[in-house]
Amino acid sequence: MSSLLKAENEKVFLLGNEAIVRGAIESGVGYVTAYPGTPSSEIIDTMYRLRNDTGIRVEYAVNEKVSVEVAAAVSNAGIRSLVSMKHVGLNVAADAFMTLSYVGVKAGMVIVCADDPSLHSSQNEQDNRFYARMALVPMLEPSTPQEAYEMTCKAFELSESFGTPCLLRTTTRVNHARGVVKTGFIPPNGGMKKGEFKKDPFRYVVVPMVGRMLRVEQLKRWESLTQESNATDLNFVEGSGKIGVITSGVSYLYVKDAIEELGLNEEMKIAKLGMTSPFPDKFILNFLRTVDKVIVVEELEPYLEEAIRSVAQVGKWNGVIVGKEFIPRHFELNVPIVKRAFAKFLDLSLPQEEIFTVPSNIPARPPNLCPGCPHRATYYSVKKTFGRDALYPTDIGCYTLGLLPPLQMADFLICMGSSVSTGGGFSIALDNPVVAFIGDSTFFHAGITGLINCVTNGHKLLLVILDNSTTAMTGHQPHPGASMTVEGACECKVDVKTLVEACGVKACEVVNPLNVTRTIKTFEKIKNSMDSDPGVYVVISKSPCPLLERRVLRKKQKVYFFVDDTCDGCNVCLEELACPAFVRTDDRVSIDELLCIGCAVCAQICNSIKPRKIEK
């Protein structure tokens, strides 16, 4: 059994996301669902791995909106549920989330949303704390794995006792921090069970009349939640000085280190907020009245700061409040940033420390599509057929790396699913041919509606679905069209081609991108049809992610490729395919046999590349 389950009342070294898993299991969660997304993915992946030991029903959802809706029903049937997502996932789920706050829940429902300040692996760094305020739901913000564990338990209690979903808002540095966690006990009766739902349409069916009634209830609940927030020990004061610091989340750690390093323990007093929605107005006013001035240390938007300013105004507290004029609004904070802000605020001088720089001319190490990745092969054939003139809206996944030179097959991207709909938009505004790229997981997540929209409105484009049978980018999670999971082969539940054809496209072809000649031929045929009979065309470029395939299906490599003496150093392979297994030497190219996975794509574009059997 996993050590995550074995520990009882014991100190273990856990990833923030594992601490959340442990907290949820101890809280007797019965149902867990998510669409993956960094930095939240280890929550659903760990739950999935442990599902047989815990008896919890764990489901990968098609997207975040769906995950929240399913969990809302389960919770309203009396079973505790957990949903996790990355910050932008809550945009997708927002419609369900906003009104769920009216309807409420019966058994505890916790939504973990993992923000990503500094955009380590995201398209933006939006501050999701405002969602809690907009939806009027309670929100907890842990600073460490220990707190992530405790607050998960607390979030279930709050959710259940107030009848509302509760947000657990983390950031990358909490999800992906590993720290010591003192566990409690796993209840014997956790896991999925039969629920119960008493019909009451005038409370559960949100027509305007019901919505009006629920809106009033929601505001009443908000009042009592505010009392809770003012009373809870998740919000606490530390120290005794006359200079106040108000902080939450991981910034609390930076604040503590900065205070210690500057030797300001006597001068500074911290209000550490663990429950930041509803805002603990009385608690903060009391705190303000014990200090002379205050600095607000928070990452991203002035969420706390604005609330503090309004509390001070209402409570007629006239001390100085500073925040975003001292603390950057973009990217993550760290200890030196907070030290500099304190120094500026308190007029201290800090010793100038030299920061070493990296010599400017050293080679970069950008991430790259793996050797043998079918996405690279698809890009090659599309580029050969449609050239630089076509417009290539793209989407989010491993294949977004096709942005980088020399492939450069990405022209526009805003969010998951945007490839096909923006492709449609460009096709009505421009004359260029439009070829949009979308991954298979992304297609199920948010691409289907866009495709139907293109068909309905007569847009003209080719959508290439990069079907590698998995959600590779975030750790190889399954999706409805997947035929393998990390546990091995699985049955494909929804056939992409059938689905696409049902959307009414002009034509849908399936190619194996590793067969270059045939793939190019198919693209050429489609290109001709697009000229003669404009409309929506789809090519499903189908070849499994080799990284996952080798790992789970234990597929053995039979050949690798080498470059023979006829190589004249023309460099076409590097300029057009750029597989990481190629090695350029002075006058020619060779192939690193340890990196080559034997996909044979390069051998189809150059006669000097030959296969060699792997000796056993």
Added chain:
Amino acid sequence: MRKRIFLIGVGGQGILLATRLIGEAALYAGFNVSMSEVHGMAQRGGVVESAVVFGNRHSPVLADGEADIVIAFEPLEALRALPKCNKESVIVMNNSPIPPFTVTSGISDYPSISDIEMIIKSKVKAFYSFNGLAVARDAGSDKALNVVMVGIAVGLGLLDIDEALFEKALASLLPDRLLATNIKALNAGIALGQNSVRS
């Protein structure tokens, strides 16, 4: 006491396991310890960074200038870690290079190892360069480089944690079939570190 250790290398070198090894050992030693990992691009040949801190430190994230010790698994990445260091930092580097694709594809040149060593040496308090890969290979597996590197740091006396606790930590982290090779790698690393302190 405060230790702030930064680890850097390339996807596939086992950086996260090395970080955990130090973390678990520090936990056994009774320290308050935390780690931070940057997940994401590891499997696609990008840079992997992580940090482990213990003792008198709350934040697991290391900003520029904050690393007391850098364990670099690859020379170019050691160079890239320079901003994390200050004049008092100690850098331990594996000197067997993994050229990035920008080099193998002929776009850029890999700096010479001796140039890298010279640049780093001129900046920080102490710098150690070893062929950790050769040591790992001797112990039975290239993959044990991560454990060798931790071993070297232990042998150099940089971590202030009892040697035996690393073996205990290894046993808790690795499946039995990999343990013998990795313990061998750990001890070879420790010996190498100790010898270079003596010499």
